[in-house]
Amino acid sequence: MSDTPRIFDGTASVYRNLTLVTIAWTLAIAASLAWNIGLQRGKTLDLAKNEAATHIGKDFAFRVWATSHGGVYVPINPKTNTYPNPYLTVPERDIQTPSGRQLTLMNPAYMVRQMQQSAITPFGVKGRITSLKPLNPNNAPDAWETVALQAFDKGTKEITEVTELNGKPYLRAMRPFITEKGCLKCHGHQGYKVGDVRGGVGAYVPMDTYLAAEREAIGRLSITHGGIWLLGLMGIGFVTRRNLQLARERQTYTDALRLSEARVRLLLDSTAEGIFGVDPAAKCIFCNRAALEMLGYPTEQDLIGKNMHATIHHTKADGGPNPLDECRPLAALNSGGDITANDELLWRADGSSFPADMSSYPMRRNGDIVGAVISFHDVSERKQAAQALAKRTQELERSNAELEQFAYVASHDLQEPLRMVSSYTQLLARRYQGKLDQDADDFIAYAVDGATRMQRLINDLLTFSRVGKRGKPFEAVDSNRMLQDVLEDMQFAIEESAATITHDELPTVQADPGQLHQLLLNLLGNAIKFHSAQKPAIHVGARRQDDEWLFSIRDNGIGIPEDQFERIFVIFQRLHSREEYPGTGIGLAVCKRIVERHHGRIWVESELGQGSTFWFTIPVEARA
Numbered sequence: 274m275s276d277t278p279r280i281f282d283g284t285a286s287v288y289r290n291l292t293l294v295t296i297a298w299t300l301a302i303a304a305s306l307a308w309n310i311g312l313q314r315g316k317t318l319d320l321a322k323n324e325a326a327t328h329i330g331k332d333f334a335f336r337v338w339a340t341s342h343g344g345v346y347v348p349i350n351p352k353t354n355t356y357p358n359p360y361l362t363v364p365e366r367d368i369q370t371p372s373g374r375q376l377t378l379m380n381p382a383y384m385v386r387q388m389q390q391s392a393i394t395p396f397g398v399k400g401r402i403t404s405l406k407p408l409n410p411n412n413a414p415d416a417w418e419t420v421a422l423q424a425f426d427k428g429t430k431e432i433t434e435v436t437e438l439n440g441k442p443y444l445r446a447m448r449p450f451i452t453e454k455g456c457l458k459c460h461g462h463q464g465y466k467v468g469d470v471r472g473g474v475g476a477y478v479p480m481d482t483y484l485a486a487e488r489e490a491i492g493r494l495s496i497t498h499g500g501i502w503l504l505g506l507m508g509i510g511f512v513t514r515r516n517l518q519l520a521r522e523r524q525t526y527t528d529a530l531r532l533s534e535a536r537v538r539l540l541l542d543s544t545a546e547g548i549f550g551v552d553p554a555a556k557c558i559f560c561n562r563a564a565l566e567m568l569g570y571p572t573e574q575d576l577i578g579k580n581m582h583a584t585i586h587h588t589k590a591d592g593g594p595n596p597l598d599e600c601r602p603l604a605a606l607n608s609g610g611d612i613t614a615n616d617e618l619l620w621r622a623d624g625s626s627f628p629a630d631m632s633s634y635p636m637r638r639n640g641d642i643v644g645a646v647i648s649f650h651d652v653s654e655r656k657q658a659a660q661a662l663a664k665r666t667q668e669l670e671r672s673n674a675e676l677e678q679f680a681y682v683a684s685h686d687l688q689e690p691l692r693m694v695s696s697y698t699q700l701l702a703r704r705y706q707g708k709l710d711q712d713a714d715d716f717i718a719y720a721v722d723g724a725t726r727m728q729r730l731i732n733d734l735l736t737f738s739r740v741g742k743r744g745k746p747f748e749a750v751d752s753n754r755m756l757q758d759v760l761e762d763m764q765f766a767i768e769e770s771a772a773t774i775t776h777d778e779l780p781t782v783q784a785d786p787g788q789l790h791q792l793l794l795n796l797l798g799n800a801i802k803f804h805s806a807q808k809p810a811i812h813v814g815a816r817r818q819d820d821e822w823l824f825s826i827r828d829n830g831i832g833i834p835e836d837q838f839e840r841i842f843v844i845f846q847r848l849h850s851r852e853e854y855p856g857t858g859i860g861l862a863v864c865k866r867i868v869e870r871h872h873g874r875i876w877v878e879s880e881l882g883q884g885s886t887f888w889f890t891i892p893v894e895a896r897a
């Protein structure tokens with residue numbers, strides 16, 4: 274039983290769940306981190322874009338301002354790298370102040386480019402102005418700018434890109450600038466109209482600080498996510514530990530349950546009693562091996578789910594149907610009590626039947642009957658044995674009756690010829706005693722003695738055979754008076770042996786008076802006959818014990834060896850020779866028959882040389 278297979282391993286599923294939940298948790302945290310990093314990156318880009326937009330806007334403002342004034346005159350100054358713009362072909366490009374200072378007209382593009390190259394560079398943001406049709410070749414676009422400018426022509430409002438400049442990260446942004454009226458002064462000859470995309474203004478925004486802030490934020494995000502991930506793992510670990518504990522407990526319970534089931538199964542299968550269980554619809558839910566064998570089914574599965582009444586208990590012994598509502602064993606399903614049903618007929622799978630004693634016990638759950646357990650055993654052998662016994666008893670009774678009849682008839686019919694033999698031998702003795710020779714006297718004496726003994730034997734046998742046959746109905750007999758009658762009959766023997774006979778107050782009993790007389794006569798006669806050297810002292814006692822009167826006849830005679838206590842009640846069994854004590858060995862057998870006819874018992878207690886006590890009982894209520 275120790276190798277009961279484990280069907281359920283709860284811990285495996287807990288470990289499987291642990292793996293799944295851990296993976297899911299890690300993925301969720303990773304996704305959240307990635308999403309947050311993405312957000313952060315977007316924010317970084319937005320900040321840089323904003324800065325770029327600010328610069329571009331400022332450049333626009335300068336440009337718009339300069340355009341609105343048709344450019345500005347500034348002193349020509351090599352220190353500030355300010356020279357007349359060779360690409361500007363307008364009248365009065367270069368003028369002289371009254372004091373003689375040389376001024377040159379700075380067109381907006383020139384002005385903005387100079388501002389971008391010199392004044393703004395120290396702030397880290399580099400400006401850029403470009404056009405697909407530059408007047409100044411320095412303003413020619415690079416490859417990215419060319420693509421951007423072409424996109425502006427198609428309506429795009431802003432182009433950005435993160436790139437590297439001199440090994441450092443920069444955001445490069447560019448917006449289109451639109452031809453205004455003031456632009457046409459210089460660029461009208463190029464074919465621009467008001468509203469056309471003239472070119473693009475761009476800015477390079479250094480990203481280092483933004484990226485540093487971004488790295489810091491991502492670091493913080495990573496730490497918080499890591500912390501949350503760890504907390505989650507701890508939670509998962511905690512829950513897993515609890516689940517493992519629960520799974521182990523469940524495993525323990527399951528193992529215990531399976532062990533107990535296996536024990537019950539073993540118990541069921543090791544008994545010779547057929548046992549099966551049914552649900553409330555009388556359908557089989559289990560069945561032990563003995564039941565299968567007795568009913569002739571190979572496996573339990575052949576009966577499981579079948580209506581047991583319809584399968585094994587459907588027909589009565591007379592061949593008539595056995596209705597379910599008359600099924601005594603299954604009544605346990607309704608009555609709720611234990612039921613014993615003897616001599617039921619059960620049907621085997623092969624169509625044969627056998628008698629069975631059945632017991633059924635209801636199964637309860639929370640007070641409701643949920644089925645019944647039914648046990649049964651084949652009583653064919655017992656029935657056969659009982660029948661055989663009944664037959665033998667009958668035969669025995671018949672042969673006893675015949676024997677009794679024979680003994681009665683023989684002893685009765687022998688009485689008459691015997692009486693003649695006895696009378697005539699006695700007559701012979703009286704008439705010829707001393708007149709013939711000594712031998713003749715002896716022979717006659719032997720014949721007389723033999724005839725007398727035979728007469729006694731025949732009488733005793735007749736008495737014995739009459740106990741059963743010629744018994745009288747029971748009546749109330751006062752045993753005190755009965756004892757007095759007996760003592761009167763025994764007067765001679767009492768006087769001769771100088772016996773003293775005492776007695777208790779004796780009850781009135783239900784008995785056959787003649788037989789009670791015979792019983793007392795035999796027992797008291799023996800008590801006097803088997804006296805020792807002392808004078809016989811006899812006591813007749815009686816007391817009530819439960820439903821019986823218990824009589825005792827106690828003497829102080831020779832006693833009886835213990836190993837003979839039973840034997841002396843058997844007919845013709847004597848412990849002494851005729852020379853020692855006369856008798857036929859029938860007296861106690863007669864006593865036994867009389868007591869048994871009165872439904873009582875008789876036995877002796879004795880100690881050799883000390884005396885004997887004969888006990889007998891007579892039921893208080895007559896049962897004749």
Ligand code: ADP
Pocket residue numbers: 799800801803828830831832833841846847848849855856857858859860861862885
């Ligand atoms: P019987 O008296 O004719 O011999 P019983 O059947 O009355 O036959 O007794 C059977 C034997 O039991 C007797 O032979 C005797 O040995 C023994 N027995 C009966 N009663 C007594 C008694 N009161 N004391 C001693 N022995 C007894």
